[in-house]
Amino acid sequence: MTRSETHGTQRVAVLADSQNLYHTARSLHEQNIDYAELLDAAVDGRSLTRAIAYVIKANAPEEETFFEALVDIGFETRIKEIRTFGDGSKKADWDVGMSLDAVSLADHVDAIALCTGDGDFARLCTHLQHEGVRVDALSFRESTAESLIDAADGFIDLSEDTDRFLL
Known part of the structure; x- marks a missing residue:
């Protein structure tokens, strides 16, 4: 029995950490x-x-x-510029933005799917579950933090079906 057979009436939000997914898919x-x-x-x-x-x-x-393709598929895009520091180092991540969106959406959904392998989201899982929200994580097991897998209610390993999840 699939989740859809047991939870077909659930409202779900999907939050995809594109940077994390891109680098993992490319490296693996x-x-x-x-x-x-x-x-x-x-x-x-x-x-x-x-x-x-x-x-x-x-x-x-x-x-x-790529951004236009995401919109065509059904995603809203949140776009952030890379920040370059004086020493030449660069930084750009969406951890705080994703977390804030997840917390904001918690009152409006029954489940949130976090498409990332970043262990920083394990604490977010616990918070959302405390609010009554189911949390699913989708990522590549080889690069997903065990803390995230353990904290989520469900985990989909994209590596188990690369023919489906990779282009």
Whole structure:
């Protein structure tokens, strides 16, 4: 029995850490994520309330096409510029933004699917569960923090079906 058979009336929000997924898919499999399949697996027959992809603008030639494709698939995009510091180091992540969106959405959904392997989200899982929200994590097991897998109510290992989840 699938989640959709037992929780078909759940409202779900999908939050995708695109930077984390991109780098993991490239380093492990030298391929890109199929975001349509990712969204389908995250929703799993439930009622989609919001789908948000958190992306980093790096001024690469193909990124506008990628951002448009995400919108066509059904994701809202949150775009952040890379910050360059005086020493030349660069930083861009969406951990705080994703967490704030998840907490804000908690009153409006029954489940949140976190598409990331970042262990920083384990504490967010606990908070959301305390608020009565089911949390599913979707990522590649090889690079997913055990703390996130343990904290989530469900885990989908994208590496188990690379034909589906990779382009």
